[in-house]
Amino acid sequence: MPNLRWSYMDHWRERSPRGLITQYASVRSMDRFIKQLAVLGFEGIDTFFFSLPQFDAMFGSLAKFEDFMRERGVQKIVNVFFAKPNATAGFAFHERSDHDNIVRTCETIMERCRDISVEGLIVMPTNTYWQMEPVDDEKIAIIAELWNRVGEMTRRYGAKTSIHHEFWCGIRTPEQIDRFYELTDPELVYFFCDTAQHVIAHVDPVALYEKYHARCSGFHFKDTHNLDTTADFRRPPDAELLSPTVERWFWEMGTSGGLVDFPALMHAMKRHAYQGWVALEHDKADIGGSNYAEATAVGKWYADNVLTPIYR
Amino acid sequence: MPGIQFAYALNAWRPTYDTFVRPEQHARALKTVSVSGFRAVELNCGAGRWEPLGNLEMMEANHGSIAGFAAFLRSCGIDAVSSYFFDPGVFLSRAGIPLAAGKSADRAEIVERVHEYLILLSALGGNRLVVKPAPAYWRTGAPSKELLRNIADLWNEVGELATKQGIQVAMHLDCLSAVRTEHAIAELLGATDAKSVGLAIDTAEMVLAGLDPLAIYNRFTGRVNHVQFKDVLLRDELSEATQTNAELNFLSSGGSREVTRWFWEMGTTGGLVDFPAMLSAMQAGGYRGWIVVESDQTPYPATSAMLNGWYVKHKLASLT
Numbered sequence: 001m002p003n004l005r006w007s008y009m010d011h012w013r014e015r016s017p018r019g020l021i022t023q024y025a026s027v028r029s030m031d032r033f034i035k036q037l038a039v040l041g042f043e044g045i046d047t048f049f050f051s052l053p054q055f056d057a058m059f060g061s062l063a064k065f066e067d068f069m070r071e072r073g074v075q076k077i078v079n080v081f082f083a084k085p086n087a088t089a090g091f092a093f094h095e096r097s098d099h100d101n102i103v104r105t106c107e108t109i110m111e112r113c114r115d116i117s118v119e120g121l122i123v124m125p126t127n128t129y130w131q132m133e134p135v136d137d138e139k140i141a142i143i144a145e146l147w148n149r150v151g152e153m154t155r156r157y158g159a160k161t162s163i164h165h166e167f168w169c170g171i172r173t174p175e176q177i178d179r180f181y182e183l184t185d186p187e188l189v190y191f192f193c194d195t196a197q198h199v200i201a202h203v204d205p206v207a208l209y210e211k212y213h214a215r216c217s218g219f220h221f222k223d224t225h226n227l228d229t230t231a232d233f234r235r236p237p238d239a240e241l242l243s244p245t246v247e248r249w250f251w252e253m254g255t256s257g258g259l260v261d262f263p264a265l266m267h268a269m270k271r272h273a274y275q276g277w278v279a280l281e282h283d284k285a286d287i288g289g290s291n292y293a294e295a296t297a298v299g300k301w302y303a304d305n306v307l308t309p310i311y312r
Numbered sequence: 313m314p315g316i317q318f319a320y321a322l323n324a325w326r327p328t329y330d331t332f333v334r335p336e337q338h339a340r341a342l343k344t345v346s347v348s349g350f351r352a353v354e355l356n357c358g359a360g361r362w363e364p365l366g367n368l369e370m371m372e373a374n375h376g377s378i379a380g381f382a383a384f385l386r387s388c389g390i391d392a393v394s395s396y397f398f399d400p401g402v403f404l405s406r407a408g409i410p411l412a413a414g415k416s417a418d419r420a421e422i423v424e425r426v427h428e429y430l431i432l433l434s435a436l437g438g439n440r441l442v443v444k445p446a447p448a449y450w451r452t453g454a455p456s457k458e459l460l461r462n463i464a465d466l467w468n469e470v471g472e473l474a475t476k477q478g479i480q481v482a483m484h485l486d487c488l489s490a491v492r493t494e495h496a497i498a499e500l501l502g503a504t505d506a507k508s509v510g511l512a513i514d515t516a517e518m519v520l521a522g523l524d525p526l527a528i529y530n531r532f533t534g535r536v537n538h539v540q541f542k543d544v545l546l547r548d549e550l551s552e553a554t555q556t557n558a559e560l561n562f563l564s565s566g567g568s569r570e571v572t573r574w575f576w577e578m579g580t581t582g583g584l585v586d587f588p589a590m591l592s593a594m595q596a597g598g599y600r601g602w603i604v605v606e607s608d609q610t611p612y613p614a615t616s617a618m619l620n621g622w623y624v625k626h627k628l629a630s631l632t
Contacts, residue, residue, distance in 0.1 A: 014615065017572075028581070032619060035579075039622035073626065106426055254343075256336065294614035297344035304347060305389055 002312045003274065007044035007078045007302060008037050009220055009281035010051065012292050029044045033074070036293060040075030040300040045069070046079040046122070046279045056112075063115045068157070072115040077116060078277050079218065080109055081164070083124035084237070087131040094139040094170070096133045099146045106150045110157040119277070120160045120217055122192050123147070125180070126170035127236045132282060135170045136301040143171065144183035151188025157161045162217040167201035167228055168239035174203055180298035182213065182238070188216035195260040196224040197248050201233065206309045213272040219265075220281040225260035248287040253280070254302030262302075263310055270311035278303075316591075316632050317325045317351035318624055320345045321540070322365065324613040329361045335374050338365060339388050339611060344614045346389030348621030354395045354442070354540075354604045357401040357429055366396070368428050378435045385436070387462040394602045395483070395538065396429045399444040414447050414459045419466050426470050436476045440602060441474055443514050445483035445500070449490045449554040451463060455500075459490070464503035471508030482512035482538030483491035483604075486575075487520040488558045494523070494531065501535050510537030514606070515585040516544035516575050520535030521553060526590055530618035533597040541590075541620075542606040543576045557574065575609045577616045578623040587623070593632045 006278075012023050012033055021226055023033035039046065055065040068077055082105075084091040090101040106121060126132055132139060163180070165172055166216035171180045181191065191212040197204040197220075209216055226246045231240045240249060253262055280303065285295035325332045325341050330339070345353060358366035364374070375381040387394070395602075398404075400411040400418065404425045411418040411425075429441055446455060455463070471481040484502065485491055491500050497626050501511060511532055518525040529536055552558065552567040566572060578587055589604075605617035605624065 014612065032615065036615060036623040039625055041347075073622070180430050205549040246458050289422070292616065293612060293618060294340060296346055297614050297618060298340050301343040301347040301389065 004043060004312055005043045005277050006300070007046050008042045008048040008296065009081075009279040009283075010048065011281070011283040011285070011291050013286055014292065024051065024058070027058055028067070029307050031056060034069050034072045034106050036296070037090065041299060041304065042280070043072065043075045044078035044277060046081060048075055049080050049082045051210050052080065052109070052112050052312045059109045061115065062113060066116055077113070077118055078120055079120040079279070080113060081122045082109060083108060083115070085124065085128050087127040088140055091127070092132070093126045093146055095143050096142055096145070097195050102146060103153060106190050110154055110159060112277075114157070114191070117161050119152050120162050120185070120190075120192075121150070122164050122218070123150070124169055125163045125168055128236075129168055129172070130209060130236045130237070134232060135176060140171065140176060140179050141183055143190075144180055147189045148185050155188060156180065160190045160217045160280050161188065162190040163193045164194050164220070165197055165201070166194075167197045168233045172201045172203070172207050172233060174208075177203070177208070179214065186215050187284050189215075191215045192218050192219040194222070195265065196220075196222040200224050200226065200228050200249060202227060206261060209265060209268050213274070215267070216248070216274070218276060219278045220225040221253055221262065221278055221299075222281040222283070223255060223260045223262075225251055225257040225259060227259070242296070248284055250282055250300035252282040252302075254298055254306070262307055266310040283292050286312050316594065317352065317394070317602055319354055319602050319604045320348070320350040320520070320617060320620070321354040321397075322395070322605050323354075323356055323442055323606070324607040324610050324616055333361065333364050339384075341613065342385065342388035342390050343619050344350065346376065348617045349625055350605070350617075350621065351390060351391055351423070352392040352394040352448075352586050352602070354602075355393055357396050357398045357402075357404060359405050359408070362403055368432065369434075378432060382436055394435065394438050394529070394604060395440035395442050395482070396433060396599075397442045397444075398426065398429060399415055400425075401444065403510065404628065408630050412447060413443075413445055414452065414462050415465055419469070422466060423469055423473070424538050425475060430474055430477045430479055433479050437531050439479050440482050441470070441479055442482045442484045442538055443470070444486065446485075446491045448488040448554050448558055449492060450488070450558050452490045455490045455496055459580065460499055460503055464500060468505050470515040471505055480537050480577045481509045483509065484512035484514055484538070484540070485521075486514065486517045488563060489521070492521050492523070492554075494528065497528065498531065501532060504581070506535060512538035513534075514540040514542070515587070515590060516542040519576060519584050521548070521586060522547055526586065526593055529590065529593050529597065536597075536599065537601055538604070539594065539602070540604045541578060541585075541587060542608070543578050543580050543585045544574055545576060545580065545582045546571060546574070546582065573579050573609045577607055577610070577619040578605070579627065587628060588631060591628055596629065603620050
């Protein structure tokens with residue numbers, strides 16, 4: 001039994017005669033999507049909370065969607081990702097008055113997944129940096145309270161709440177991250193390591209994993225070619241999509257110029273005997289003329305041929 | 313050669329003189345093919361920058377030597393070049409003009425051009441030179457005795473050279489070919505040396521041309537020495553594949569129906585090829601050789617490679 005199982009974090013797009021589509025365009029598109037993942041050896045998918053209703057609409061229920069996946073060789077939905085980058089009404093994470101609403105929203109997600117065995121709720125812990133700055137200890141404490149509550153709730157559903165630190169969110173520096181984990185319950189709130197997001201923020205994901213390996217519930221393995229050298233992280237309106245300095249932040253593993261040291265991370269995971277899911281991710285892979293299908297194949301090739309020999 | 317082995321044709325990536333030319337692009341395609349479950353590739357022959365994987369000159373320029381190219385393939389998870397596709401009608405030398413298989417005056421130069429690919433195949437683990445054996449129907453009409461004789465003489469000579477290197481010639485009949493009936497196929501096979509020259513069945517090309525690849529296999533079982541798997545949703549019911557300039561007006565433009573794309577991945581809804589039946593027949597017939605999966609005309613080569621890989625793994629592998 002391997003220690004690692006590979007999942008695919010869904011950002012899939014493909015060109016069609018009708019223009020750019022996602023796999024939610026039709027059951028036929030979904031069929032093609034799942035088969036492509038299956039042949040590459042992915043056993044699961046990670047998806048977004050806003051995609052869940054689409055599975056319901058296409059298949060009648062999430063359980064029936066999982067049946068559809070299993071018929072094609074992919075086993076399950078592993079994690080659901082939740083984020084509200086904009087501090088819209090009711091979703092300012094650093095405002096206690098919004099917490100009841102946010103917890104309720106997260107519980108609605110988990111309730112929707114009741115009939116399947118989702119293992120984690122992965123969250124962007126704050127709104128964009130610029131909508132919550134200045135980031136101070138008091139705000140971090142308020143945010144920690146929120147995710148402790150959510151963690152308690154998801155535990156009732158048998159799922160872990162895990163924190164995904166976008167380079168453009170409010171908990172992004174080593175000091176902020178340390179403070180946050182000091183204030184959260186290790187039994188309720190877990191660390192989720194997105195390799196590229198940390199590197200862009202000038203944080204070494206290997207060192208971070210070494211520090212928080214006991215709380216690490218999973219990974220997004222994706223690469224970047226750029227550090228944030230101009231404080232993009234705090235630039236409105238959207239550092240990830242609209243940066244004036246870097247057109248494409250994220251890359252699939254195995255490209256020339258990649259800054260993430262994946263082999264070093266694999267060695268660290270081996271040292272700590274990590275057992276669980278690793279998600280391949282490369283959002284925005286089609287910027288500049290590439291495409292998700294090829295990026296996914298090349299990324300998984302790298303996983304199979306370079307990383308798996310280190311630790312499997 | 314052990315049983316049946318699958319390979320993948322790289323023609324879907326459509327190299328031209330200014331696209332799909334960089335080794336890093338080749339590496340991405342090869343890795344895509346590899347991780348989709350294929351460990352060997354079929355490449356096209358061609359000259360200079362027009363076919364960067366299809367000639368020794370570019371191979372040496374990019375990788376130093378044939379051995380360097382083999383190492384490059386291995387670094388991408390590809391163990392062998394199963395086969396080279398050799399069409400005398402494309403640019404096979406930088407100075408040359410397209411050659412004609414049926415023209416006896418071109419025979420010496422065609423044979424000369426073959427040498428390079430026999431060397432490459434031997435060094436890269438392959439054993440099939442897949443040739444376009446005959447002109448398009450619209451150029452010659454039904455093949456005359458003389459045309460068949462010229463063609464057979466050419467490929468027999470190539471076959472004799474090839475067998476010295478452990479390679480066989482496989483005659484690939486596409487949907488435009490002058491050889492497009494069972495009778496003509498039988499005549500051509502009858503005029504060629506069974507020890508060195510065989511028939512390549514391309515499932516979709518044959519269906520499009522109105523032939524039944526399964527029936528062809530069953531009739532010529534002992535002579536089939538190469539197979540290509542791809543699917544097709546339509547037949548040439550309007551007989552446009554035999555009309556003037558069919559390469560452009562039919563195959564490329566889609567004929568009067570303006571069919572966007574003739575060829576599809578295995579498993580496509582509405583596909584006319586019965587691949588499991590074909591594979592079962594090949595098993596029963598004792599076929600030992602390559603099945604090269606193709607996806608020419610796809611706008612999405614990576615997606616096609618993965619979908620074809622899925623089909624092989626989930627629908628065909630259990631039959632082999």
